[in-house]
Amino acid sequence: MISGARERIDALDDRIIGLVQERMAVSAVIQEARISSGGRRVNLSREMEVLGHYREALGKPGTALAMTLLELCRGRI
Ligand SMILES: C=C(O[C@@H]1C=C(C(=O)O)C=C[C@H]1O)C(=O)O
Incomplete structure (x- = not known):
């Protein structure tokens, strides 16, 4: 039971990490467009x-989670 649920958690974590990486890529597109236009x-x-x-x-x-996501997406300010 516990090991099955842990497998689900590991699979969910892989999806979350993939979504974070996708968010970083989309955020970078916006930031680069803004920087290119001054x-x-x-x-x-x-x-x-x-x-x-x-x-x-x-x-x-x-809020803490969002702060960490923002730091991942745009670096430290
Ligand atoms: C992606 C953007 O650029 C930066 C990154 C953000 C984000 O990753 O959510 C939000 C605001 C900006 O500091 C944006 O302005 O939407």
């Missing part, structure tokens, strides 16, 4: 929306 990599008002989305869905730890 803008900045980071857009703080958009980041506030992303943080709020995760906080509403997952509570306070959702």
Whole structure:
């Protein structure tokens, strides 16, 4: 029972990691387009929306998760 459920968790983690990598690639496209047109990599008002989305869905730890995702997607600021 436990080992079967752990296999499911491992499979879910693989999917989550794949989604994070996909998010990083899409985020990079937006950042590169903005930088090419003379803008900045980071857009703080958009980041506030992303943080709020995760906080509403997952509570306070959702904010921490979103901060980590943002760091993965645009580097440290
Ligand atoms: C992808 C963007 O660029 C940056 C990366 C973000 C993200 O990964 O969600 C959000 C805001 C920006 O700091 C965007 O502006 O949408």
